[in-house]
Amino acid sequence: MTLAALIVLLAVQVYWFMKAYAIQERQFDHTTSLALRNVTDKLLQLRLEPRRRIRPITQTASNTFFVDYAAPVLYKQLDSLIRKEFDAHGIYAPFELKVFNHTGSEMLYGNFYKKGALTPENATCIAREPVRASVDFAVTFPDKKADIVGAMSAWIFTAATCVIILIAFAFLLIDLSKQKKLAEMKADFINNMTHELQTPIANIAIASEVLKKATASTDKVKVMQYADIIHQENQRLRFHIEQVLQTAQLDRGEVAMHKKQIDLNLLIDEVTRIFEVRLEPRQGRIQKVLKASSTVVEADPAHIAQVFYNLLDNADKYSHDKPEITISTQDHEHGILVSIADRGIGISQEVQKFIFDKFYRGPVGNRHDVKGFGLGLAYVHRIMTAHAGTVNVSSEENKGSRFDLYFQTQ
Numbered sequence: 001m002t003l004a005a006l007i008v009l010l011a012v013q014v015y016w017f018m019k020a021y022a023i024q025e026r027q028f029d030h031t032t033s034l035a036l037r038n039v040t041d042k043l044l045q046l047r048l049e050p051r052r053r054i055r056p057i058t059q060t061a062s063n064t065f066f067v068d069y070a071a072p073v074l075y076k077q078l079d080s081l082i083r084k085e086f087d088a089h090g091i092y093a094p095f096e097l098k099v100f101n102h103t104g105s106e107m108l109y110g111n112f113y114k115k116g117a118l119t120p121e122n123a124t125c126i127a128r129e130p131v132r133a134s135v136d137f138a139v140t141f142p143d144k145k146a147d148i149v150g151a152m153s154a155w156i157f158t159a160a161t162c163v164i165i166l167i168a169f170a171f172l173l174i175d176l177s178k179q180k181k182l183a184e185m186k187a188d189f190i191n192n193m194t195h196e197l198q199t200p201i202a203n204i205a206i207a208s209e210v211l212k213k214a215t216a217s218t219d220k221v222k223v224m225q226y227a228d229i230i231h232q233e234n235q236r237l238r239f240h241i242e243q244v245l246q247t248a249q250l251d252r253g254e255v256a257m258h259k260k261q262i263d264l265n266l267l268i269d270e271v272t273r274i275f276e277v278r279l280e281p282r283q284g285r286i287q288k289v290l291k292a293s294s295t296v297v298e299a300d301p302a303h304i305a306q307v308f309y310n311l312l313d314n315a316d317k318y319s320h321d322k323p324e325i326t327i328s329t330q331d332h333e334h335g336i337l338v339s340i341a342d343r344g345i346g347i348s349q350e351v352q353k354f355i356f357d358k359f360y361r362g363p364v365g366n367r368h369d370v371k372g373f374g375l376g377l378a379y380v381h382r383i384m385t386a387h388a389g390t391v392n393v394s395s396e397e398n399k400g401s402r403f404d405l406y407f408q409t410q
């Protein structure tokens with residue numbers, strides 16, 4: 001919206017500049033024609049001729065004014081009268097004066113006045129014999145457009161100042177909009193983080209209270225269940241805290257990559273085996289299609305495992321009642337392509353370009369249907385970049401999403 005308003009304002013400025021230029025040009029043409037008409041009238045008076053009707057001054061080009069004089073003339077008189085009239089009418093632009101034979105249109109003589117009407121007498125008064133034949137003359141302004149623009153310097157300065165102020169204001173509005181958006185995302189992040197941390201803490205507190213009250217006669221199965229709750233919620237807390245800390249460390253460039261030779265297929269087996277336990281309560285499943293033949297890459301196993309876990313976590317959270325996730329590998333252009341696909345709610349085209357931004361969460365998440373920090377995909381993007389790899393998304397609403405991770409192989 002701000003950009004559209006700026007474009008409109010700039011268009012208005014350009015429109016008014018063109019209008020002002022057109023007015024200045026008409027005024028210049030009128031003033032020049034009037035000055036040349038006075039020159040013609042005075043030349044006839046000097047010749048003591050009976051006053052005759054002066055033909056109109058014509059413009060043979062936008063910058064050339066032709067006078068159909070049709071009488072003999074002394075160049076020195078013509079030169080002096082033109083510069084005096086131009087000076088009287090405030091015309092100081094450089095000009096060319098040419099004298100033509102009235103019958104044959106042959107140029108007889110002329111001169112260029114680089115200082116216009118202010119050219120000194122001794123530089124321009126060329127002593128010539130008067131031409132016996134009738135002549136016409138023409139005045140050309142080679143830099144007419146530049147001279148008109150120069151005369152509009154005050155207007156241009158004002159307009160330029162206005163444009164600069166508008167541009168600065170637009171950038172300020174854009175920056176404020178970004179700051180506001182960032183503040184909203186951070187506020188949403190804090191709210192979500194508070195909720196995400198409070199839930200496992202509350203569950204741990206309840207389970208701990210039950211275990212504290214347990215006696216020798218308490219069913220050992222229940223004791224193990226509550227102990228398992230504490231363990232799972234503790235792992236959940238650890239995951240959230242690690243996610244926040246790792247993102248902060250990445251921003252500061254403090255995370256060191258401990259790269260070594262790893263087999264991606266084996267790492268995928270390990271991560272999915274752990275994650276399948278999480279899907280059991282929802283009757284979800286993970287299908288593995290590991291077709292890549294060259295799967296050894298130079299990478300940090302801990303960070304790459306976390307990348308897989310983040311994408312699986314999203315596939316689980318944004319799927320319907322029974323998550324169906326497919327993780328596959330295939331050989332691809334001197335590397336390996338790992339794809340994680342789901343049949344969940346999908347991502348709209350408008351949202352896809354923002355999903356790798358830190359703190360950003362799609363509309364579903366912003367309605368708090370699904371909790372999260374908005375850090376998972378930002379972390380995935382940063383880690384893949386650090387490994388000279390790429391991450392891309394393909395998705396349609398209500399049809400699911402697929403994330404493609406490209407790794408360079410040895």
